[in-house]
Amino acid sequence: MADQEAIPAATVIVMRERSGVPELLMVERAAAMSFAGGALVFPGGRVDPGDLALAELHGGDPDESAARIAAIRETLEEAGVAIGLAPAGRMLAMRERLYAGEPMGELLKEAGAALALDALVPFARWLPHGLKHKVFDTRFYLARAPDNAEPLVDGNENVRVFWASARAVLAMAERGEAHLIFPTRRNLERLALFAKFDDAVADARAHPVRTVTPWIETRDGVEYLCIPDDLGYPVTAQRLDEAVRI
Numbered sequence: 001m002a003d004q005e006a007i008p009a010a011t012v013i014v015m016r017e018r019s020g021v022p023e024l025l026m027v028e029r030a031a032a033m034s035f036a037g038g039a040l041v042f043p044g045g046r047v048d049p050g051d052l053a054l055a056e057l058h059g060g061d062p063d064e065s066a067a068r069i070a071a072i073r074e075t076l077e078e079a080g081v082a083i084g085l086a087p088a089g090r091m092l093a094m095r096e097r098l099y100a101g102e103p104m105g106e107l108l109k110e111a112g113a114a115l116a117l118d119a120l121v122p123f124a125r126w127l128p129h130g131l132k133h134k135v136f137d138t139r140f141y142l143a144r145a146p147d148n149a150e151p152l153v154d155g156n157e158n159v160r161v162f163w164a165s166a167r168a169v170l171a172m173a174e175r176g177e178a179h180l181i182f183p184t185r186r187n188l189e190r191l192a193l194f195a196k197f198d199d200a201v202a203d204a205r206a207h208p209v210r211t212v213t214p215w216i217e218t219r220d221g222v223e224y225l226c227i228p229d230d231l232g233y234p235v236t237a238q239r240l241d242e243a244v245r246i
Helices: 049-056 062-079 089-093 095-099 104-111 166-174 182-191 197-206
Strands: 007-016 023-029 044-046 121-126 136-144 158-164 215-219 222-226 237-239
Touching (some): 007 062, 007 182, 007 197, 023 062, 049 062, 049 104, 062 095, 089 095, 089 104, 095 104, 121 182, 121 197, 158 166, 166 182
Parallel strands (some): 007 136
Antiparallel strands (some): 007 023, 007 044, 023 158, 121 136, 215 222, 222 237
């Protein structure tokens, strides 16, 4: 089977610190969505032409900048949480206009706001292959949650947004209360290792981002979906018949 052409995408793990373990911003995708319908994911989506146009103004690696811009835009659109924006208040008020398709660059000018791309810390990059559905080349970032961030469901692409610890989300999946695709589950297992945001950042910097492309391997007659064992993930294989790849 020929590989699908990969679609550039970005997602952001927004983390807030409360008493006890950190909480993550989770989004439940609408069941009707063609990709990962009904699954719990981190906010994010594809890189669009407007993100690429803005990236050209920031210099550096345009693909990297465009991915960070897409992560910022999608988090604001999908969840009503402003990360990587300074100041953020007026951009929050323009969320509906952004979701309706108004160019982010123009809204930034109107709001007197600027992108703070350094607020996003590279965490991982996943690129599957050999699948029949859409294939996304997805960059994952870490971002600290703004103070008193209150997420808002968009009512279209998602039906629920909420804060929960990585371990709580994994427990929901084990009880059959949540649907997780393979990359989200592996990243949640990794995130469950951290006691605070700074620990997650330190781990990300200790494991330079290398594209994760899972492969199928037969072990004792059983097929497993596997990932490399040197990228910080505590679980690196799952039975193929139990892994959710879409």
